Amino acid sequence: MMEFIQQPWPWYISGLAITLIMLLLLYNGKSFGFSSNLSTICTLMGAGKASSFFNVDWKKQQWNLLFLAGAIIGGFLSRSFLYSGQPLQLSQATINDLGKLGIPFDGGLNPSFLFNSNFAFSIKGLAILLSAGFLVGFGSRYAGGCTSGHAISGLSNLQLPSLWAVVGFFAGGLFMTHVLFPLIF
Amino acid sequence: MVKSEAASWYRIQEMFRFQSFWMYGIIGTAVISGIAAVFLIKKWRIKDAQGEVILFQNKDGKWTKYVIGGLIFGMGWALAGSCPGPMFVNLGYGYLTILLVIAGALLGTFAYGVIRHRLPH
Numbered sequence: 001m002m003e004f005i006q007q008p009w010p011w012y013i014s015g016l017a018i019t020l021i022m023l024l025l026l027y028n029g030k031s032f033g034f035s036s037n038l039s040t041i042c043t044l045m046g047a048g049k050a051s052s053f054f055n056v057d058w059k060k061q062q063w064n065l066l067f068l069a070g071a072i073i074g075g076f077l078s079r080s081f082l083y084s085g086q087p088l089q090l091s092q093a094t095i096n097d098l099g100k101l102g103i104p105f106d107g108g109l110n111p112s113f114l115f116n117s118n119f120a121f122s123i124k125g126l127a128i129l130l131s132a133g134f135l136v137g138f139g140s141r142y143a144g145g146c147t148s149g150h151a152i153s154g155l156s157n158l159q160l161p162s163l164w165a166v167v168g169f170f171a172g173g174l175f176m177t178h179v180l181f182p183l184i185f
Numbered sequence: 186m187v188k189s190e191a192a193s194w195y196r197i198q199e200m201f202r203f204q205s206f207w208m209y210g211i212i213g214t215a216v217i218s219g220i221a222a223v224f225l226i227k228k229w230r231i232k233d234a235q236g237e238v239i240l241f242q243n244k245d246g247k248w249t250k251y252v253i254g255g256l257i258f259g260m261g262w263a264l265a266g267s268c269p270g271p272m273f274v275n276l277g278y279g280y281l282t283i284l285l286v287i288a289g290a291l292l293g294t295f296a297y298g299v300i301r302h303r304l305p306h
Contacts, residue, residue: 005188011207014189015214022215023222029233034270038294045291053298068273071186075277078187090195093204098195109193110266110280120282128264129282133289134296135261136268141297142304143254144244147268150255151212154244156219161244161251168255169262170201176263177201184264 006084022152030063033149035140037061037068101185128184143168192274194266201263250306261293 022032039054040061047054058065087107095105106112119125140146143165145154151169154162186192191211200208223241225231230238262268265286267275272290275283297304 008190009188011189011210012214014186014191014211016218017189018211018215019218019222022219026226026239027233029235029237034268035294038269038290039298041291042295042298047295047298050295051298051301053301054295071270071273072277075187075192075274076279077277079278082188088190088193088195091199091204094195094199094202097202097204098198105195109187109190109195109278110275110283111194114194115280115282117282120285126285129285130289130292132261132265133272133286133291134293135257135289136265136272136286137261137290137293137295138297139254139256139258139261139293140269141254141294142301143251143258146258146270147212147262148270150251152215152219155216156223157241158220158223159244161246161248164248164251165255165258168252169259172256172259172261173197173201173263174259175256176260177198180260181263 006082008084008086008089018148018152019156022148022156025067028063031149032153033145034064034067034071035137035146035149037064038137039141040065101181103185139172186271186274187278192267192271192278197263197266246306250304253305261290 025032040056040058043054043056043058048056088109090105098105098111103111103113113119114125114128120129136146140149143150145162145165147166147169150159150162150165155166189211190196191208196205196208199205226239227241233239258268265272267283267286269290272283272287276287
């Protein structure tokens with residue numbers, strides 16, 4: 001049984017699990033939207049003094065911070081107990097494309113090329129990782145949500161604004177991947 | 186997220202290059218089952234754990250903030266290979282340098298809070 005769940009899980013299991021999470025949160029009177037955690041953390045760090053945007057009662061968002069803690073623990077547990085040892089089955093076309101940009105495929109979830117501490121703390125590495133995060137943080141607050149809030153919760157509720165957000169997400173990602181990557185890497 | 190490889194920079198690249206069905210499978214399954222589930226919740230007026238009927242909010246506003254915010258987010262999503270949730274999943278998994286991405290995300294969130302009055306909504 002353990003070997004079975006240690007194998008990579010099929011995509012439909014993940015998709016259904018995501019919906020199940022959304023439903024569990026709804027059942028408990030909450031909604032599925034992760035990026036507000038970033039805002040809550042800013043509030044906890046005192047950002048309310050700089051902007052009224054962060055002057056909120058963080059205790060109302062405790063449940064979401066718990067969710068965040070769970071996500072960290074989940075990542076840890078799956079690495080510790082459910083690790084399959086097999087390389088990620090990435091498509092050859094992607095491996096080739098990334099290779100042309102100088103990014104090797106190492107079989108892991110994320111490229112050690114970008115995330116190893118030598119590169120991460122180099123000027124270029126810091127610039128890439130910090131600005132990537134900055135764009136995600138800024139963009140999700142501006143759009144009022146990230147993929148969980150808009151693509152999952154919003155679309156499930158047939159919200160047109162969420163469709164706009166998802167169109168934006170994809171257009172932005174495509175622009176970064178196809179136009180900017182060759183300039184960055 | 187780890188076992189289905191959704192928390193993977195490589196898979197996000199694959200998705201934005203349309204070189205695999207994988208991520209579309211994950212997101213598509215979630216959206217379709219989500220739409221069905223929410224439809225039934227509304228139809229049968231299903232109640233939550235407190236006994237209240239589950240209600241949904243409509244999102245307000247013009248397209249502006251959703252599209253512009255979305256574009257900015259999307260660029261970050263492709264570069265980081267994670268959106269906010271997977272950033273923390275990856276942290277637990279052991280990619281400690283993702284803390285730099287998280288730090289960036291917090292700075293970005295903060296920056297929005299401070300300058301939002303000057304942005305088009």
